Amino acid sequence: MRRIVEGFVALSGAAMLAASFGGDAVAQAWEPTRPVQFIVPAGTGGGADLMARVIQGTIAKNNLMKQPMQVVNKAGGSGGEGFLDVKDSKADPHKLIITLSSLFTTPLATGIPFNWKDMTPVAMLALDEFVLWVNADSPYKTAGEYLAAIKAGGPNKFKMGGTGAKQEDQIITVAVEKAAGQKLTYVPFAGGGQVATELVGKHVDSTVNNPNEAVSHWKAGTLRPLCVFDSKRLPITEKVTATMAWSDIPTCKESGLDVEYVMLRGVFTSPGVPQAAVDYYVGVMRKVRETPEWLDLMKSGAFNTTFMIGDEYRNWVSREEAVHFNLMKEAGFLAN
Amino acid sequence: MDEISSLIGGFATVLQPYNLVLMVVGIVLGVIIGVLPGLGGANGVAILLPLTFSMSPTSAIIMLSCIYWGALFGGAITSILFNIPGEPWSVATTFDGYPMAQKGQAAEALTAAFTSSFVGALFAVVLITFLAPLVAQFALRFGPPELFSVMFLAFCSFVGLGRGSPFKTVASMMIGFWLAAIGLDSITGRLRLTFGSYELMRGVDFLVVVIGLFGIGEILLTIEEGLTFKGKNARINPRIVLETWKELPKYWATSLRSAIIGCWLGITPAGATPASFMSYGIAKRMSKDGDAFGTGRIEGVVAPETAAHAAGTSALLPMLTLGIPGSPTAAVLLGGLLIWGLQPGPMLFVEQKEFVWGLIASMYLGNIVGLIVVLAAVPWFAAILRIPFSIIASVILVLCAIGAYTVHNAILDVWFVLLFGVVGYIFKKLDYPLAPMVLAIVLGDRAESSFRQAMLMSQGDLSIFWANGLVASISGLAVVLLFWPLLSRLRLWLTEKRFFVRRRVQEDVAPTDGRTEAGSGKSRAK
């Protein structure tokens, strides 16, 4: 785990060097002069909120910034409220925002007018993984078996629980539907923890919870992971249950369910801020990534720890935007 | 008894001087957070969470949970003194707490509220200590259809045929449901009733409406009646605490019932706010002089406060055992667990014994410390009413504005508070009841989403609401409570003959019945 993180740090260090050549050399020494607002476009207690508060806490504890960081939740309209706020604050370098997939899905599903291009990308901090879970009492041991059961059952026979409507969980559900050639019933709930509990209580048949939302139930033997929606297996080999580690969960593709999805946990700032300010925040985030608090969070949540900045980050986001547009269009989730 | 020895170990952890200091600090901070409207328990805990990173997980959770207890205690203070609920779950406390304060019984009302909070919490903690695994299993049985039937039950137990025009009651309730529906429809992810305004997409928050309707509305009414607060001549004497305590055991049945309701709704997890309303409604129905509720009955303070604190405390249980937060504050604490490197969920009780039992022990001690702190402060709280109106009113208006702003960091919400202040003023003058509107906002959103989740699960088949014994009995109970006024009228009709016979005998002795007293407090709350 450690070696992988270091690998990414080294890799992104090179990218950072390349990016900073293009920057404004004169204003290198930019520093915040006021408290920095860190906007969370989601409610308190969720994954993005948690990550923002870990960052805030690590910065405060290790004195990584001279000014304090204030976490502000702006969750209205599936996060549209938070993104609009950043979009409308022209060239205010004291405003950061952490992203979820709602960066892409909210404008498409609701018509709320914003786009990632309305903001200044700072850095990708990590990618959040998705795992297909079923109740441990269910007969399905592999994603292949579950997929076969979905195919064999009638339309809407199987219930998939997820967080929110027309967001990442439902997009994955639609992709699974497409792979199975059979409709599922998607039931939206308010938060990931609740979704996992609905599955434990057998009110739904499967979920696509993030690792840290369901890991405790997995340990307790009430949930069973079938496959992970990433291109490669999770890197963490430490045993979670008596017999399995995160790395023992096959990818969905190798189990015959050709669906891939990861969620961006990245940071953006207001439009039009100077490159020096962006570089400053990149520097802060780099330091955050080396703290034990951050590494703990990455491990407990089995995150994909890819770090990106500059053009690499920009290209990744714009590629992902196109992917989301196509997925949402096929699913019929576009507004109007 | 395995639990007892674990608990003693927990007490040993909590009683370390460092942890005791954190406990007191947490309670005081919590009370402040509870008093400031808008800055709720969830926000408060979230804000202070980063401060705890450098502490051990046990010390951190002791401090944060004490902030939570403090907020639960503190919410009642402004409800009783100024009719401004500091927290959503203390709305029902205003119904009788504020009239008590107006009658000059602010100290009595505060004592009753704090003591009831403590009783409710204690009940819930005992439940957590000894029945945690069992209760967790029970909580797991609550899916969307069950949750909807609980919401429906809370609704039915509170709404009956009150005094005044039933049409105004319906209109008021519908306004509440309308306000709850504004914003993003959580089932389809579409915006509705926003009419293209992106400011409206966050919806209209319950707290904003309540601060306006009750807080600002009350100030406008007070000004109309002359520029002073009633009840400023409140007796302020520490002995009132003891006197009130003597009276409270009379309401043991109300307390017990409210504590059970609170625990149930906290675990399911419907939350503290519906619990407080439901408990108030049922206390009103069961009480001999239920008609006098809303005029300053001490029972009307005991019921919602007991239930709210029981619910708030027991909401931590599903968090600890299942990793599912029973309240927004529990959701933030859940995030805290992850930050400290603890994984919430069924394994916590096994893997982190010291942490869990430290927390449970701090629930006992934290509530005792909390009770002492707030009771000691009762005379000072009551003395606030002696500050001249022209000073305190402006400060209250400012606090209302800040409270509204901090809910969503939006200036529009401050305008909403002002708007709902006017609505509250007009509606009170025209005898539109406000409580049904508030209840509809609390329950509307979540009742609708659990109803529609259930409908998705059953593919539009309504029979899911009586598909198993649990959901059928809750739904049945709800229907019975809904038609309770009719049933009691029927019972009255059946016993009418005997009633008249007895009345003729009594009339010579006592010409009046309880009605006149009830009529005098007409415009309050109901």
Added chain:
Amino acid sequence: MRIAEMIVAAFLIAIGAVVMWDSVRIGAGWASDGPRSGYFPFYVSLLLILSSLVVFVQAAIGNDRRVFVERRQFGPVLSVFIPTTIFVLVIPWIGIYFATALFIAYFMWWIGGYRDWTILPVAVGVPLATFCVFEIWFLVPLPKGPIETMLGY
């Protein structure tokens, strides 16, 4: 009272109509998998309109001659409400702390009849205490204006 009742009821009917219109727009039916987005709002608006109609008619045929509010009472209400409105209006421009100081000073001077030596400590103390509690202690940002920016916040 009669006129006030009728105005409020008419206003509620108008709200109901608007809500109903938007509910129909987003679909007020019952789809195969349960109610659609506008289903509940539609019936909410229907009940709002019906009950307000009854209230309207009752008020119209009734003969409630009580006065809604007397001029003598309404003066003080406005003398509080209008400054409060101005207070909210200026928050985005001068920030909440400065507005609070001015508002409290006005209130004490105009309504309470206090003189400057009692006004000053309250009008300065309250926003200062608020600032310490929110900005410094709890790290909750409240709206700030040019004065706070000048001071580096």
